[in-house]
Each structure stands twice: as structure tokens, then as C-alpha cells.
Amino acid sequence: MPQFPHLQFVNTVFGSYKGKSGGGRSPQTDRNRENMPAHGGNLKQQLDDARQKWEEIIREGEEDGLLTASGEMIPLFLQVDPKAFNYDQLKAWGIEIVSEEENGFVIAASLSSDIPQLTDKLNQMIAGSTDGVLGVAALWKVETRERSLENVVSQELLARWDTIEDEEECWIDVSINIGAKMPVFPPAGATLRQQAAWERENDEYEAISEPRKAQLAAVVQSNGGSIESSLIEVADSASCRVKIPGSGVKSLFFHLPYVWEIKEHDITSRINNNGTVQEVHYNPTILAPAADAPKVCVIDSGVQVGHRLLAPAMDMSTSYVLYDTSYIDSVTGGGHGTRVAGAILYPNQIPTTGTYQPVAWIQNARILEGPNGELNKKVYLPELMQQIVADHKPTRIYNMSVHTPIPCRLVHMSAWAAEIDQLSYSEDVLFIVCAGNIETTASLPTRVGLAQHLARNTYPAYLGDAASRIGNPAQSCQAITVGSVCFDKVNTGTHTSFGDRDYPSAFTRTGLGMWGMVKPDVVEYGGDTVQNSAGLFVTHPDASPELVSSVAGGYPAISRDVVGTSFAAPKVTHIAAVLQAQFPTSKTLLYRALIAQSARWPDYAENDAVSNKLFHFRTLGYGIPDLERATENNESRVTFITEDTITAKKAKIYSINIPGIGRPGDTELYRLDVTLSYAARPRRTRRYLRSYLSTHLQWQMAKLGESMGSFQGRIKFSLANDSGGEDRQTNLAGTNNITWQVGKRTNDYVHNIRGQDSTLQKDWAFIKGFELPSDQLLFAVTAHEGWEKREEEIPFALAVTLTSMAGEQIYARIELANRIEVEV
Numbered sequence: 067m068p069q070f071p072h073l074q075f076v077n078t079v080f081g082s083y084k085g086k087s088g089g090g091r092s093p094q095t096d097r098n099r100e101n102m103p104a105h106g107g108n109l110k111q112q113l114d115d116a117r118q119k120w121e122e123i124i125r126e127g128e129e130d131g132l133l134t135a136s137g138e139m140i141p142l143f144l145q146v147d148p149k150a151f152n153y154d155q156l157k158a159w160g161i162e163i164v165s166e167e168e169n170g171f172v173i174a175a176s177l178s179s180d181i182p183q184l185t186d187k188l189n190q191m192i193a194g195s196t197d198g199v200l201g202v203a204a205l206w207k208v209e210t211r212e213r214s215l216e217n218v219v220s221q222e223l224l225a226r227w228d229t230i231e232d233e234e235e236c237w238i239d240v241s242i243n244i245g246a247k248m249p250v251f252p253p254a255g256a257t258l259r260q261q262a263a264w265e266r267e268n269d270e271y272e273a274i275s276e277p278r279k280a281q282l283a284a285v286v287q288s289n290g291g292s293i294e295s296s297l298i299e300v301a302d303s304a305s306c307r308v309k310i311p312g313s314g315v316k317s318l319f320f321h322l323p324y325v326w327e328i329k330e331h332d333i334t335s336r337i338n339n340n341g342t343v344q345e346v347h348y349n350p351t352i353l354a355p356a357a358d359a360p361k362v363c364v365i366d367s368g369v370q371v372g373h374r375l376l377a378p379a380m381d382m383s384t385s386y387v388l389y390d391t392s393y394i395d396s397v398t399g400g401g402h403g404t405r406v407a408g409a410i411l412y413p414n415q416i417p418t419t420g421t422y423q424p425v426a427w428i429q430n431a432r433i434l435e436g437p438n439g440e441l442n443k444k445v446y447l448p449e450l451m452q453q454i455v456a457d458h459k460p461t462r463i464y465n466m467s468v469h470t471p472i473p474c475r476l477v478h479m480s481a482w483a484a485e486i487d488q489l490s491y492s493e494d495v496l497f498i499v500c501a502g503n504i505e506t507t508a509s510l511p512t513r514v515g516l517a518q519h520l521a522r523n524t525y526p527a528y529l530g531d532a533a534s535r536i537g538n539p540a541q542s543c544q545a546i547t548v549g550s551v552c553f554d555k556v557n558t559g560t561h562t563s564f565g566d567r568d569y570p571s572a573f574t575r576t577g578l579g580m581w582g583m584v585k586p587d588v589v590e591y592g593g594d595t596v597q598n599s600a601g602l603f604v605t606h607p608d609a610s611p612e613l614v615s616s617v618a619g620g621y622p623a624i625s626r627d628v629v630g631t632s633f634a635a636p637k638v639t640h641i642a643a644v645l646q647a648q649f650p651t652s653k654t655l656l657y658r659a660l661i662a663q664s665a666r667w668p669d670y671a672e673n674d675a676v677s678n679k680l681f682h683f684r685t686l687g688y689g690i691p692d693l694e695r696a697t698e699n700n701e702s703r704v705t706f707i708t709e710d711t712i713t714a715k716k717a718k719i720y721s722i723n724i725p726g727i728g729r730p731g732d733t734e735l736y737r738l739d740v741t742l743s744y745a746a747r748p749r750r751t752r753r754y755l756r757s758y759l760s761t762h763l764q765w766q767m768a769k770l771g772e773s774m775g776s777f778q779g780r781i782k783f784s785l786a787n788d789s790g791g792e793d794r795q796t797n798l799a800g801t802n803n804i805t806w807q808v809g810k811r812t813n814d815y816v817h818n819i820r821g822q823d824s825t826l827q828k829d830w831a832f833i834k835g836f837e838l839p840s841d842q843l844l845f846a847v848t849a850h851e852g853w854e855k856r857e858e859e860i861p862f863a864l865a866v867t868l869t870s871m872a873g874e875q876i877y878a879r880i881e882l883a884n885r886i887e888v889e890v
Contacts, residue, residue: 068648068697068698068699069698070698070699070700070701070703070704070877071698071699072660072698072699072705072706072707072865073704073705073706073707073880073881073884074706074707074708074884075706075707075708075720075721075722075864075866075884076721076722076723076884077720077721078708078710078718078719078720079718079719079721079774079778080716080717080718080719081716081717081778081783081784082715082716082717082783082784083715083716083717083781083782083783083848083849083850084715084782084783084784085715085782085848085850090149090150091147091149091150091204092147092148092149092150094147094206095147095149095150095203095204095206096203098202098203098204098206099200099203102191102194102196102199102200102202102203103191103192103193103194105191105202105203106187106188106189106190106191106192106199106202107188107191107192109188109191109202109205109207109208110185110188110189110192112207112208112209113181113184113185113188113208115208115210116140116141116142116143116208116209116210116211117140119210119211119212120140120141120210120211123211123320123321127317127320127321139175139176139177139178139323140175140176140178140181140323141164141173141174141175141211141323142161142173142174142175142176142208142209142211143171143172143173143174143208143209143210143211143213143214143217144156144161144171144172144174144205144206144207144208144209145169145170145171145172145205145206145207145209146170146172146204146205146206147170147204147205147206148169148170150204151170151204151205152201152204153166153172155201155204156172156174158183159181159183159184159187160176160177160178160181160182160183160184161174161175161176161181161184162174162175162176162177162243162245163243163751164243164323164324164326164751165217165243165326165327165478165751165752166751166752166753166757167214167217167477167753168217168477168753170206171214171217173214173217173218173326175323175324184202187199187202188202211319211320211323215227215319217326217477218319218325218326218327218328219319219328219329220327220328220329220330220475221475221511221512222329222330222472222510222512223238223315223328223329223330225511227316230312230315230316231312232311232312232313233311233312233313234311234312235309235311236309236310236311236312236314236315236330237294237307237308237309237330237331237443237444238307238308238310238315238328238329238330238331239305239306239307239308239327239328239329239330239331239332239446239481240282240305240306240308240318240325240327240328241303241304241305241325241326241327241328241481241750242278242279242282242303242304242305242322242324242325242326243278243302243303243324243326243751244274244275244278244279244299244302244303244304244324245274245275245278245302245324246270246271246274246275246302247271247301247302247749247853247854248271248275248299248300248301248302249264249267249268249271250264250747250858251264252264275299275304278304278324279297279304281322282304282306282322282325285317285318285321285322286308286310286314286318289310289311289313289314289317289318290310290311290313290314291308291309291310291311291314292308292309292310293306293307293308294306294307294308294309294444294446295307295444295446295449296446296449298446298448298449298452298481298485300481300484300485300488300748300749300750301747301748301749301750301751301760301853302749302751303326303749303750303751305327305448305481305750306446307331307444307445307446307449315328326478326751327478327481329475331443331446332441332447332470332480332482332538333440333441333443333470333471334434334439334440334441334468334469334470334471347418348375348416348417348418348419348623348624349418349419350375350417350418350419350420350421350422351420351421351422352374352375352377352378352379352417352421352422352423352424353378353421353422353423353424354378354379354423354424355378355379355423355424355425355426355427356423356647358650359424359425359426359427359643359647360425360426360427360462360463360643360646360647360650361381361426361427361428361429361458361461361463362410362426362427362428362429362461362463362464362465362639362642362643363429363431363454363458363461363463363464363465364403364406364407364410364428364429364430364431364465364636365431365433365454365464365465365466365468366395366402366403366406366407366431366432366433366434366439366465366466366467366468367395367396367397367401367402367403367432367433367434367435367439368383368385368392368393368394368395368396368401368403368404368430368432368434369383369393369394369395369401369403369404369407369428369430369432370394370395370401370404370616370617370618371383371393371394371430373404373408373614373616373617373623374623375408375411375412375416375614375623375624376404376407376408376411376428376614378424379411379424379426379427379428380427380428380430381427381428381429382429382430382458383429383430383431383432384429384430384431384432384457385432386431386432386433386445386450386453386454387432387433387434387435387442388442388444388445390435392432393430393432394432394618395432395616395618396435396436396437396618397434397436397437397438397439397616398437398438398619399621399627399628400613400615400616400621400622400625400627400628401615401616401618401621402434402439402467402632403430403432403434404614404615404616405613405614405615405616405628405632405633406465406467406632406633406635406636407428407430407614407636408613408614408615408636409611409613409614409633409636409637409640410426410428410465410636410637410639410640410643411424411425411426411428411614411640412424412614413636413637413640413641414637415612416612416613416614416624425640425643425644425647426463426640426643426646426647429458429461431454431457431458433445433450433454433468434468441468447481447482447485447539448481448482448484448485451482451485451486451489452485452489455489455493455495459493461495462493462494462495462496462646462654463495463496463498463639463642463643463646463654463657464495464496464497464498465497465498465499465635465636465639466497466498466499466500466539466635467499467500467630467631467632467633467635467636468499468500469499469500469501469502469503469536469537469538469539469540469575469631470502470537470538471502471505471508471513471537472510472512472513472537472538473512473532473533473534473535473536473537473575474535474536474537474538474539474540474541474579474580475538476535476541476580476581477753478750478751478753479541479542479543479580479748479750479758480538480539480541481750482538482539483538483539483540483541483542483543483545484542484748484750486499486539486542486544486545487542487543487544487545487745487748488747488748490542490544490545490654490745491544491745491746491747491748492747494653494654494655495654496544496545496546496642496654496657496658497542497544497545497546498545498546498548498635498636498638498639498642499539499540499542499545499546499547499548499635500540500547500548500630500631500632500634500635501536501537501540501547501548501549501550501574501575501576501585501586501631502536502537502540502575502631503573503574503575503630503631503632504516504519504534504572504573504574504575506595506603507603512533513533514531514533514534516572516573516595516603517603519531519533519534525564525565525572526564526565526569526570526572526685529570529574529576529681529684529685530576530681530684530685534575534576535575535576535577536549536575536576536577536579536585536586537575540575540579540585540586541579541580541583541585543580543583543748543755543758543759543824543825543826544745544825546587546588546638546642546658546661546662546826547579547585547586547587547588547687548586548587548588548589548590548631548634548635548637548638549570549571549574549575549576549586549588549589549590549592549631549634549685549686549687550570550571550573550574550589550590550591550592550593550629550630550631550634551565551567551568551569551570551571551574551589551590551591551592551634551668551686551690552564552565552566552567552568552569552570552571552591552593552594552609553567553591553593553594553608553609553610553611554566554567554608554609555567556594556596556606556608556609558606559599560598560599561596561597561598561599561604561606562596562597563594563595563596563597563606563609564594564595564597565594568668568670568690569668569670570589570685570686571592571593571594571595571629571631572594572595573594573595573629573630573631574586574589574592574631574634574685575631576684576685577683577684577685577687578683578684578819580755581753581754581755581758581820581823582819582820582823583755583820583823583824584683584687584688584808584819584821584824584826584828585687586686586687587661587662587665587687587688587826588638588661588662588665588687588688588689588690588691589634589685589686589687589689589690590634590635590637590638590690590691591611591634591637591690592611592629592630592631592632592633592634593605593609593610593611593628593629593630593633594609594629595609595629596609605627605628605629607626607627608626609629610626610627610628610629611626611629611633612624612625612626613625613626613628613633615627638661638691640693641661641664641691641693641696641697642654642657642658642661644693644696644697645657645660645661645696645697648697652709652863653709653861653863655709655743655744655745655861655862655863656707656709656743656863656865658743658826658863659707659741659742659743659826659863659864659865660696660697660705660707660741660865661691661696662688662691662741662743662826662828663695663696663705663739663741663828663865663867664691664692664693664694664695664696665687665688665689665690665691665692665828666689666690666692666695667682667686667688667689667690668686668689668690671686671689679807680819683808683819688828695867699867699877700877701873701875701876701877701878702869702870702872702873702874702875702876702877703867703868703869703870703876703877704867704868704869704876704877704880704881705865705866705867706720706722706865706866706867706884707863707864707865708720708863708864709861709862709863710847710861710862710863710864711859711860711861711862712763712847712849712859712860712862713761713849713857713858713859713860714761714849714850714851714852714854714857714858714860715849715850715851716848716849717781717783717846717847717848717849718846718847719774719777719778719783719844719845719846720844720845720846720847720864720866721774721842721843721844721845722842722843722844722845722866722868722880722884723841723842723880723883723884724838724839724841724842724843724868724880724883725840725841725879725883726840726879727835727838727868727876727879727880728835728836728837728838728839728840729835729836730836731836732834732835732836733834733835733836734834734835734870734871734872734874735832735833735834735835735871735872736832736833736834736835736838736868736869736870736871737830737831737832737833737867737868737869737871738804738830738831738832738833738843738866738867738868738869739828739829739830739865739866739867739869740765740767740828740829740830740845740864740865740866740867741826741827741828741864741865742763742764742765742826742827742828742847742862742863742864743825743826743827743862743863743864744763744825744860744861744862744863745825745860745861745862746759746760746761746762746763746825746852746860747759747760747854747858748760749852749853752853754823755820755823755824755825756823756850756852757852757853758852759825759852759853760852760853760854760858761849761850761851761852761854761858761860762823762825762849762850762852763825763847763848763849763850763860763862764822764827764847764848764850765822765827765845765846765847765848765864766781766845766846766848767804767843767844767845767846768780768843768844768845768846769803769804770803770804770833770837770838770839771839772839772844774844777844777846781846781848783846804831804833805831806821806829806830806831807829807830807831808821808828808829809821809829832871843866843868845864845866847862847864868880
């Protein structure tokens with residue numbers, strides 16, 4: 067038990083939340099309203115063109131003997147007013163959204179090529195009637211299927227689209243919209259009525275989705291291809307790995323209206339071992355972890371399970387490599403998974419003498435093969451994630467230092483990352499993943515190496531380039547994504563590193579993530595690249611982390627010769643394991659919240675100009691986490707935590723008593739950190755977090771000195787037993803708004819960061835003592851509808867930390883004022 071444990075919030079107030087509704091429309095919509103007959107005529111002509119083009123594609127397919135969708139169905143590519151259009155309107159017109167794209171574009175399809183509902187509206191507009199047709203003004207354009215090519219096909223595949231040979235063997239990942247949302251399986255203890263409702267919904271779901279999945283299989287087969295994986299379903303989409311000739315790749319795009327993503331299969335990347343080995347002599351006694359210690363699954367290239375430093379902590383090993391049951395790390399030059407496993411057990415320094423008991427058991431899930439740690443192209447990673455989590459239950463912490471060598475796409479969540487999000491929600495698991503590494507040399511448009519970056523930019527400026535963006539699946543909403551920072555500057559005369567201590571590593575991939583989310587979430591010490599006098603990029607012991615290495619081929623058991631975000635991630639995994647040992651019955655959402663809560667920026671970033679803050683968020687995330695801050699407090703720091711659930715359109719208010727902490731004339735600084743961590747169901751066909759998640763949450767804080775009644779009223783919070791906004795206009799004299807580092811909107815403080823559009827929301831501020839209220843701090847968590855309109859419980863964890871930067875002893879006073887009385 068820590069001497070200064072985290073505290074629970076003293077009380078909670080629960081009620082209904084009445085959020086502000088959106089509004090407004092774009093000037094284009096206003097112009098359309100002013101000239102409805104002309105707009106209706108343009109839309110009708112565009113609709114006729116799309117219909118004729120589709121009929122032509124069907125005829126050509128039939129002549130080539132290819133299976134296509136029914137001729138009654140018509141694919142559409144629409145552009146709507148992103149501010150004003152109500153997407154439910156499309157359904158009323160007999161049009162289904164296949165996927166939501168950028169700039170108001172929508173990939174859509176209609177079961178009827180006539181689209182009678184919309185056609186009737188257009189005829190009314192052409193005739194000059196505005197009765198019931200004003201909503202059509204927000205429909206800007208109707209395009210043919212071909213115009214959606216850049217939205218459906220990945221950038222890498224699109225670059226060679228015109229040169230793909232008809233007989234070329236292609237391995238691609240395909241995603242389709244299956245027309246219905248997969249119902250949530252009833253929880254344990256569900257009533258017979260709930261089970262019957264689920265069975266009814268599931269029957270309806272299968273009646274719609276099964277024909278589409280069968281149609282996908284038929285079109286693939288008719289083009290000489292085969293589906294090489296299971297169909298992985300998330301909400302209303304299904305994705306799979308397909309092997310098919312080049313001609314079939316194009317046929318899938320043209321002949322299946324419900325296909326919304328076609329991309330080449332994911333490949334993995336890692337930094338080669340190209341440095342000088344520095345052997346360390348050791349003779350420690352390693353004990354087995356405690357019998358009830360957490361289990362951490364390492365998804366990697368395997369582990370040398372007999373290694374003296376690892377063997378006492380090894381739990382189980384499984385190979386997911388096709389046609390190879392070996393689970394040994396076969397990566398040359400000291401291994402990869404072996405190093406990752408060692409960094410989980412020994413995150414800072416490997417013991418050379420004495421007795422050491424690791425905090426966790428290591429489970430070895432080998433997925434990479436060969437001397438370079440490659441992934442077999444037949445392996446479909448979303449399917450593999452499902453299998454690994456199922457095989458390792460009840461393990462809840464997974465380290466995966468595996469990534470793609472190209473930047474992640476930003477419009478739709480990848481199937482791999484979405485599956486991590488789905489498993490995090492449904493199975494209460496926590497994935498810690500690496501941000502990815504910039505290779506030393508690569509010259510493809512989306513795969514730029516360090517040498518190419520430096521030829522056109524300087525360190526660290528190139529880390530802000532789009533080509534330096536995090537690799538798949540680091541964009542996952544639910545995973546903790548870890549970037550890398552440097553140990554120390556190396557300058558020997560013959561070898562020079564890039565960054566000073568705590569500065570971003572030269573190779574680390576950076577954010578922002580999807581839809582303006584802060585990614586990486588945190589950073590750790592993964593080392594730095596070094597350039598020698600010959601201009602070559604190498605590693606150096608003084609710039610590399612100390613790691614356990616595989617002794618295969620005579621390699622030393624401990625070495626400092628590799629760098630990478632791969633070895634930064636397991637240091638964070640170590641903190642997660644310690645938190646699970648401390649809070650064994652808590653959800654992993656709490657571990658994630660406390661890791662982010664403990665993170666801080668280095669001084670150079672904290673004290674930098676506002677104009678540079680965005681770059682620091684992109685390279686550092688929320689900062690470097692700290693084990694002590696994550697697990698306990700001290701005399702001058704106090705942390706409050708809670709785990710709870712909430713449903714859409716509800717709010718919960720939490721209070722912290724701080725009597726006597728804020729005093730008139732006190733100019734000492736206090737640091738206030740707040741972190742919200744939650745999980746919800748994903749939906750890949752939608753973009754932006756608020757459409758991607760079934761429900762989304764936000765946290766708010768009362769103004770300093772604001773009363774409970776005023777706070778309730780300000781967030782439009784209604785309670786059955788409340789007087790209705792008591793003290794709404796009183797007790798506000800002299801209150802202060804806090805200057806947060808992130809803020810709630812993109813223009814609050816740091817441009818482009820959407821502080822509340824993330825499932826991990828952290829912010830911090832510095833407050834002078836005289837600004838603190840004399841009684842309490844108030845915080846609210848509000849829940850908002852996403853794509854799920856039915857009530858569902860969303861789990862979350864909230865952490866609030868108050869720290870006296872001057873070292874004033876505040877823990878005992880605050881702990882005493884917040885002791886929770888036990889009801890008799």
C-alpha cells in the first residue's frame with residue numbers, strides 16, 4: 067500500500083445533460099435555395115448520368131462474364147453541406163450511406179435505380195415548388211462511381227492503379243458496408259426479454275448482411291480470386307484479406323457498390339541492428355513473479371524463453387506464424403521480441419547483481435518471422451488480434467511493437483486499429499503500441515527515410531512533415547501510442563546524435579492522429595540515431611537503451627546497440643503492469659488514465675512559446691510518464707480517481723474539497739492535471755470521433771469559485787430534486803477561467819488539436835494559490851450521442867491531480883477533508 071495512495075472523489079451528482087445543438091449552413095446551400103429550379107435541374111441531370119454510367123458498367127461486366135451487383139442498385143458519390151445536411155434524409159430518399167468521406171462527400175448506394183423519392187423532390191424543384199424540398203438545397207452534387215476512386219483506393223495502390231497488370235497477383239484488404247449495425251450481445255444475467263430482443267435484431271442483421279457478404283465472395287471468385295481470411299465485422303462493415311489478379315482489383319471497385327476501402331496488405335517495419343555491441347557482465351538472481359502478478363502478452367517476433375534474465379518470468383508461448391510452430395525469436399542481431407520483453411521487466415536498468423523479482427509474467431505471442439521480423443502476407447491482422455486476445459484470456463495488457471512503415475490514413479480508421487478499439491471496449495484490454503520508426507533511407511512518396519528528410523529539411527523540423535506521421539495501428543483511439551525521446555546528446559568527434567536529452571528521437575514517428583487527436587499519447591526513452599564521420603546512420607551505446615538481447619549466434623545477453631519506438635513502448639507497458647498489480651479489479655481504462663495523468667512535458671517544451679506548442683504535442687504527446695506519479699502521491703501532490711459508467715444525454719459531477727489550500731496573497735503555483743479515459747463501440751464507415759464512436763464523452767470543470775448550482779446550470783444540467791439552477795448568477799464575482807494547455811476547441815489554445823475529440827482527454831494548467839477557491843473544485847463528465855441512439859452504459863475513468871509546485875504539504879489536509887463516510 068503506498069504511503070500516499072490515490073483518493074476517491076467525495077461525492078457524485080447525477081442528472082440529465084442538455085447539450086447545445088449545432089446549426090448554420092454553408093453559403094453554397096443558401097445559393098441553392100435562392101435558385102431551386104436550376105439546382106433541381108442540375109441534380110436530376112447528374113443523377114441520370116450516374117444511372118446511365120452504372121448501366122454501362124453492368125453491361126460490360128456481363129459481356130466479360132463477371133458477376134456484378136443487381137442492376138436495380140445504383141452506386142452514387144454525393145457531396146452534401148457538411149454543416150447543415152441531415153444524413154437521415156438520405157435514408158428517407160431511399161439512399162444508403164456506404165461511407166462518410168472528407169469535405170462533405172459521401173459514398174452511397176440506392177436499392178432502386180429510379181430513386182423515386184429523390185426524383186419526385188427534384189421534379190417539384192424544377193416546377194418551381196419549394197414545399198418540402200428546401201432540404202435538397204444541402205445536397206450539392208451527384209457524381210458517378212469513378213469519381214470516388216481516390217476515396218476508396220489507398221494512396222499507395224492508387225499510385226500504380228493504371229499500371230497494374232491484369233494477371234498480376236495482388237494481396238489486398240477489402241472493406242464493405244453490410245447494410246446493418248451488428249447488435250450487441252446481451253450481457254451476462256440478461257432477462258429472457260433482452261435475449262429475445264437480441265435474437266430478433268440478430269435475425270434482421272443477418273438477413274441484410276449475409277447476402278452482401280456472399281456477393282463479395284462471389285465477385286472475388288468470378289474474378290479468379292479468393293478470400294484468405296475471415297470476414298471481420300465491426301458495427302456496419304466487414305473487412306478481409308483477398309488474393310486476386312490485378313484485373314479483379316479493378317472489378318471489385320467498379321462492380322460492388324458497397325465496397326468503400328481497397329488497400330494493399332499491411333507490411334511491418336523495424337530498425338535494423340547496425341551499431342556496435344557493448345557487452346555487459348551480469349550475475350543477478352532473478353525470481354519468478356508473484357503467483358498473482360499481472361500477465362503481459364508480447365505480440366512480436368517471439369522471445370528467447372530460456373534466456374536467464376527472462377526464463378523465470380515466462381508464462382506461455384504461442385506461434386501464430388503460418389507453417390512454423392516455433393516460438394523462438396529468430397530476428398538476427400539479438401532479436402526483437404526478446405528485447406521488448408526485457409524492456410517490460412527491466413524498463414530502466416537491467417540488474418547485474420543482487421536479487422530481483424519482475425512485476426509481471428510474460429506471454430509470448432509470435433507473429434513475425436524470419437531474420438528481419440516480417441509478417442506473412444496471408445496473415446490478416448484484425449483477425450489475428452481477435453485470435454490472440456481470445457487465446458490469452460484473462461490477460462488484459464498487450465504490448466505490440468509492430469507497425470507499418472508508411473503513415474496511417476486519416477479519413478477512416480484502419481481495420482487493424484478499429485479491431486484494437488473494438489477489443490478494448492468489449493474485452494477490457496489495453497494495447498500499448500509503438501508510434502513507428504522513420505527508416506534510415508526510403509524514397510517512395512509516402513515512405514520517406516531519414517536521409518531524404520534531411521536532404522530537404524533539418525532536425526527536428528522534418529518530424530512535423532506528413533511523411534513522418536505515425537504508422538498503422540498507432541492511430542487507434544483506445545491504444546496507448548508511445549513515441550521516443552533521446553537519452554543524451556552524443557558528440558564524440560566521429561559520432562554525433564541529433565537530439566539533446568528529452569528531445570524527440572530523430573527516427574520517431576509523430577502526430578497528430580486521426581481527426582486531430584493527440585498522438586502519440588506519451589513518449590519514453592527509445593534512444594536516438596547517430597551519424598558517423600562517413601555520413602552513415604548508425605547506433606551508439608551512449609544513445610541506445612540497455613536491453614536484454616537474444617544470445618543466438620553468440621550475441622551478448624545484454625546490449626546497447628539498437629534504438630526505436632519498439633523499445634519505448636514496453637517501458638510504458640511496465641507502468642501498466644504495476645498499475646494492474648496495484649488495482650487488480652479495476653478496468654484497464656484506469657491504467658490508461660493514470661499513465662497519461664503521470665506524463666509531463668520536459669521543461670524546454672513546458673516553457674516554450676505558445677506558437678511552438680502544437681509541435682510539442684505532435685512529438686511528445688502528453689509527455690514522459692512517471693511510475694511514481696502514476697501509482698502514488700507525496701506530501702505536495704494529491705490525486706483523485708473514479709471509475710464509473712454513464713449513458714448518452716447524462717452528466718455526472720464530482721467534487722474535491724480543498725479547504726484552506728487557496729489563500730489570499732498566495733502567489734505560489736499549483737499544477738492541476740485532469741484526465742478522462744473511456745471506451746465505446748467503433749464504426750469504421752464514419753469519420754470524426756463523434757461519428758466513429760457509438761457514444762462520446764467530455765469532461766468540464768467549474769470556474770474557480772463557482773458554486774455547485776451555478777455549475778449545474780451552466781452545463782444545462784437538470785436534476786429531479788434540484789431547484790433548477792440555484793445560484794446561477796451569484797457567487798461568480800472574481801472567478802477565473804483557467805488557461806488550459808489544450809482547451810476544448812481547436813482555437814482555444816493550440817490550433818488543430820481537438821482536445822475533446824479523443825477517448826483519452828488530458829489537460830493541465832498552472833494556477834496561483836490566491837486564485838484557488840476556498841472550498842472545492844468541481845468537475846463534470848457529460849455523455850453525448852454518437853451513432854448509437856439506444857441507451858448503453860459507457861465505462862470511463864477520471865483522474866484529477868493537484869500539485870503544489872513550491873512543495874507545500876497539501877496531501878494530509880486534502881485527504882482529511884475528503885474522507886468518505888461509510889453508510890450504516
